[in-house]
Amino acid sequence: MSSRRRSSSAAPLEDENLLPEILLRLPPQPSSLPRASLVCKRWRSVASDPGFLRRFRIHHRRSPPLLGCFVQDDEHHAISFLPTSEPPNRVPPGRFSLQFKPGSRFTLLDCRHGLVLVLMSHEMRHQFVVWDPVTGDKRRLSYPPRFDPRTTLVNGAVLRAAGDAQHFQSLAVIPMPNVNRDHFIKFIRADSGGLGFLDMSSFTVQLWERTTDCNGVAPWRLRRTIELAKLLPLNPKKDNIMIEAFAEENNMVFLSTLNNIYVLHLQSLELKKIPKTDSGSRYHPYESVYNADVGGEHGRAELFAQCIG
Structure with missing residues (x-):
């Protein structure tokens, strides 16, 4: 009877669904999943599974770490990434890079919810680019035909849809407190x-x-x-x-x-x-859940070296 009890109590630990639920609750720092993947082949298999990585990002989307900031680099026709975290959570500077064709003009507008918004002009064609640096996904949006970026000051913000939640907003005039408006x-x-x-x-x-x-x-x-x-x-x-x-x-x-x-x-x-x-550079903080290197993507060796060291 005692052996049956021990066997029954050990069964939940062998449940294939239990390990992903445990790993899902690790802190959303870049080093968390690489460290866990070093435990054994089974842990690495779960931590590098594309479906699990997607769940991990969604689970921690409301509390992402600050990975660094993006800076517009006009000289090299690129948007460069400046990491702010210390090892082992420091993302390699070259991991996030968005290159443009020579002759292109671009303006880095906003970083929010793990996305980057850029206004790009090339050969008289103007469009917005919404970029997810972690996945590499890019979506191009047409520029409104009535606006000319050469004569119109353009600004914008990028927001990620909040899943199943429905949000309704309205505009209102809110009086400001008595502060110096020159500040x-x-x-x-x-x-x-x-x-x-x-x-x-x-x-x-x-x-x-x-x-x-x-x-x-x-x-x-x-x-x-x-x-x-x-x-x-x-x-x-x-x-x-x-x-x-x-x-x-x-x-x-x-x-x-x-x-x-x-x-x-x-x-x-x-x-x-x-x-x-x-x-003249402007800094745009980038907050996101970064875990692509677990599966052997760019920069894995450097991030693993930080985890082991």
Whole structure:
């Protein structure tokens, strides 16, 4: 009877469906699945299965890590990737690259939900390119015929459909709090999930949030003030600082000085310096679940070396 009990209790561990469910819940960092695939052939088989990789990406899509940022490289007619993570989660810089034909003009517009939006012009033909750097998928969209990119200022955002969820949006005029409109203001998603914005003046950042009180009124409230001079090695007489971008899924703001780019986590105030490219470059944070290297794709040897080392 005791042997039967042991056999019965061990049966769930042999269930073929159990291992994928366990691996599915690993952290969405680039090194998670490569590390797991080193355990044995069975684990590697599951971790490299295309269907499982797709499930893994979807499962972690709402909490993707910050992999780095994309920078427009006009000189080499390309969009380059600047990794921000440390080994073993550092994605090789050459892993994500989008090349254009010589003579093409392109503008990097937005990175969001693991997608990149680019406006491209070549031989008088204008179109948008929606690119998924992890899968390599590209979709080209025609440029609206009534707009001329040579005379019209174009901006845009890219959003990934939220599965089965139905979202309806409406436009409304929302009064701003009494802040100096000459300051740098960037709208963000607040910690509560509602609307917020960053107000930057000199070396001070204020975090404002729009919350609804018990009477149904939604006033703006100042939630936090961050003195950057206490965090960064700045010279108030020489340095100038501005907000470059905001990584909304990781609550990180990119700050630019004359010589450096800093990534600041707004909750923990953890600070990190990354290399700065040309002064005219714009940085677009890229948050996504990256796991293509497990199956033997580009850069696998480098990522595995980081995992083992």
